[in-house]
Structure formats: structure tokens, C-alpha cells
Amino acid sequence: MNLKDRIYIAGHQGLVGSALVRNLRAKGFTQILTQDRSKLNLLNQAAVNRFFEESKIDYVFVAAAKVGGILANSSYPADFIYENLTIATNIIHAAYENKVKKLLYLGSSCIYPKDCPQPIREEHLLSGPLEPTNEAYAIAKIAGLKLCEFYRSQYGQNFISAMPTNLYGPFDNFHPQNSHVLPALIRRFHEAKQSNAKQVIVWGSGKPVRELLFVDDLAEGLAILMEKYESGEVVNVGTGQGLTISQIANQVKEVIGFKGTLIFDKTKPDGTPKKVLNIDKISRLGWVPSTSLDKGIRLTYEWALKNNIFNTSELKIISHSSNSSKVIGQC
Numbered sequence: 001m002n003l004k005d006r007i008y009i010a011g012h013q014g015l016v017g018s019a020l021v022r023n024l025r026a027k028g029f030t031q032i033l034t035q036d037r038s039k040l041n042l043l044n045q046a047a048v049n050r051f052f053e054e055s056k057i058d059y060v061f062v063a064a065a066k067v068g069g070i071l072a073n074s075s076y077p078a079d080f081i082y083e084n085l086t087i088a089t090n091i092i093h094a095a096y097e098n099k100v101k102k103l104l105y106l107g108s109s110c111i112y113p114k115d116c117p118q119p120i121r122e123e124h125l126l127s128g129p130l131e132p133t134n135e136a137y138a139i140a141k142i143a144g145l146k147l148c149e150f151y152r153s154q155y156g157q158n159f160i161s162a163m164p165t166n167l168y169g170p171f172d173n174f175h176p177q178n179s180h181v182l183p184a185l186i187r188r189f190h191e192a193k194q195s196n197a198k199q200v201i202v203w204g205s206g207k208p209v210r211e212l213l214f215v216d217d218l219a220e221g222l223a224i225l226m227e228k229y230e231s232g233e234v235v236n237v238g239t240g241q242g243l244t245i246s247q248i249a250n251q252v253k254e255v256i257g258f259k260g261t262l263i264f265d266k267t268k269p270d271g272t273p274k275k276v277l278n279i280d281k282i283s284r285l286g287w288v289p290s291t292s293l294d295k296g297i298r299l300t301y302e303w304a305l306k307n308n309i310f311n312t313s314e315l316k317i318i319s320h321s322s323n324s325s326k327v328i329g330q331c
Contacts, residue, residue, distance in 0.1 A: 001029070001059055001226060005101075008033040008057045010042065010091055011064030016106060016164070018171040019219035020061050027223070033057065042087045045094075052094040059226060060095050060103040062088070062144070067108075070133045070203070070271055072178040077136035084137060088144030092159065096151050102158040104226050105148050107234065109165045109211070109277055111138035118242075119278040122163065122234050131272045145234055152232045160229055162222060165238030165277050168296065169215030170303040174310070182212060185249055186301055189256040190310055199261040200253070203268035206246030211238050211276045214296035217289040224287045238277035239289050245270075248293075255297045 001007065007024060011017035012034035024032055033055055040051050042064055066083040073080060088105065095103045112120050113128030125145075130138045148159035168182040176187060185202070192200045221237045229235060243251075249262055291299075304310060 003028050004031055005058040006031040006033055006056055007059045008055065009061045009063060013171070014063060015167055015169060015172050015215050016218060017063040019169065019215040020063060020222060022216065023219035023223055042090060043083060045090045048090040048094045049097065052098040057098065058101045060091065060100050061222065062091050062103065062105045065106070068178040069180050069184065070269060073134040073137055081136040081140045084140030085143055088140070088147055092144070092147045092151060096155060096157055102226060103148070104222060105144050105159065105161045107141045107145050107161055107163045109163055109238065109275055110134050111141045114272050118274050119240060119276045121278045122236055122281065125234065133269060133271055149232055160225065160232070161234045162225055163234050163236045164218050165211040165213050167213055167215050167218060169300050172300065174304060181210065181245065182248065182252070185252040186256065186297070186304065187310060189253055189258045192260060193256055193258045197260055199263050200258065201263045201265050202245065202249055203265055204245060204270040205266045206244060206249065206264040208245050208270045208272065209242040209274040209276060210245060210248065211242045212248065212293060213238050213289060214291035217291050221282055221287045224285050225282065228285050235281045236277040236279050237282055238279050240277060240279045242274065242276035251293060252297055255294065255301060
């Protein structure tokens, strides 16, 4: 990419998209194209086509998606499959029609089979049944990956796909019911500390293993892939290291400074038992994540405090009668 190339970031206000904007601007790219949802509805094919025709786009990062934790995925499966299928179809086809030089589509490690060998290699995709709690989301994202693969094989398009692990950082979703595990933990420990709750309850046993990547590290990895990666095969982006939910929760507890008790509700679902990615492919391109989990949690918490994320009263669902706070989001 040249510094004056026109680069469209779909989903620029989200977790990944905002990190990409920060990364590319810091590198000196001057033609970063973004569109608010009020101006461009990615579910409207005609609107997306018109935007691509008018914008003369060179490169595309597809970071737009409907995302959520176990509860959101289980409660709204039709919304998850429809919106993610439609976003992928509209953007990828418009990129083809308008001769975009290169497109990078973001999948997710959540779309690998539930019982994958560990660490998960790219070839494990579609090798077994999906995790039921996020099946709708997974099917939609797999379809997006396959769209890139088939537009590449049939039309010769330089469309590539990346599979990031669980992400966190600034602009994450901290909603008490629809967030992933780390922002849900940060919110709950913060609110429990503020309300002097005696305990925080986390869904599940605490035994599942998760890999967490700070989103600014991902943005650097995606920039490297856009520059260097030319294969049609999907590529994992993660740390290659896993921690139990219990370990993660205790680390968040320490950063927030909550002094009460941490309890795991074993009657609630765990989700996938273990999910850690093999990152050999992207490592060979020279990318290494640089942000420790402790530092990443602190940066995320500081951002949330600075932006008054926890001050929206209607989102607070602490049960003061039981003097506890519940975390219900996992992926």
C-alpha cells in the first residue's frame, strides 16, 4: 500500500476498525475512508455498491460485523446470521465489481469446530461440528471466508482472510449482557468495587482456556498481512498462548482492585473447552504481539474510565439484594 492509496475500513467505529484507523494514521496513510452507519447501511446492497463506485477504493479491511457473547448469540441467532452474511456479501461483491486491488476479510476463531485439536491450525476449519452457542455467527463468518476464496479462484481477486483470536481493547463492547468475557469482567469488577459488593459471579466453571489479543497488536498484524500475505488460505492471528477463564478473571480483579470474592457459577455454560491458535503462518511474516495481558487490561480499563463507559445507568444490572455482580459474557 502507498501512503496515498484510498483505504476503506468497514466498521471503523468498532473494536478492530478503530484500531486499524489508529494504526494506519500513525503510519502516515492519508486517504482512510470511513462511513458512519447513518450514512452507509452495509445491509443495503445498492447503497454499498454506490459508495464503492463513488469512492474509487484501492484497499478494503472488512472489520464490520454483528458480534456478542454467549447470551447474545443464543438469543438472537437469526439476527447474527442475517446481518453478518449480508455485510460480507455486499462488501465483497462491491469490491469485485469495482476492481479493488486487495481486500482483507476478518473471520474469528469462534468459527472453528468446538473440539479442535490444540493449538488450532487453519486447516481445522470445517473439520467438525461447531459450538452450538455461536453457530449462527460462525456459519455467517465461514460464508464470508468462502466468498473470498471463491472470488479469488473464479475471478482472480486478491481477497484474503484472517482469523483473529478473542480480542479486547479500546472501543470494545462493555454491555453487561452482550459483551465478550474480558470487557464483561472489567465492567463487573468495576461496578462491584464501586458498589462495595462482596462477590462477583462469573458464568461457567472457570476452566475453559482462552487466548486474548490486544486489538492494537491485531491491527499491526492485519497491516502486515495486507502488505505481505498473498495466499488464498486463511491465516490465524493470535498470541499462541492460552489462559483459563479463572486466571483471566483473577488478573482483571487485580487490575481493577476489587477485594471481594470471585465465584464461578457451574450451572451456566462454559462454551468451547479450549481455544488457542497456532500462529506459525503470520509469525513467519515477522509479526509478534507486543502487549502483555496485564498492560492490555490496564489500557482498556483506563480508556473505559476516560470515556465514562460505566456511567450509563440503564446498563447496570448489579443485584444489590444479593450483594453480588454477575458476568455473563464469554466466547
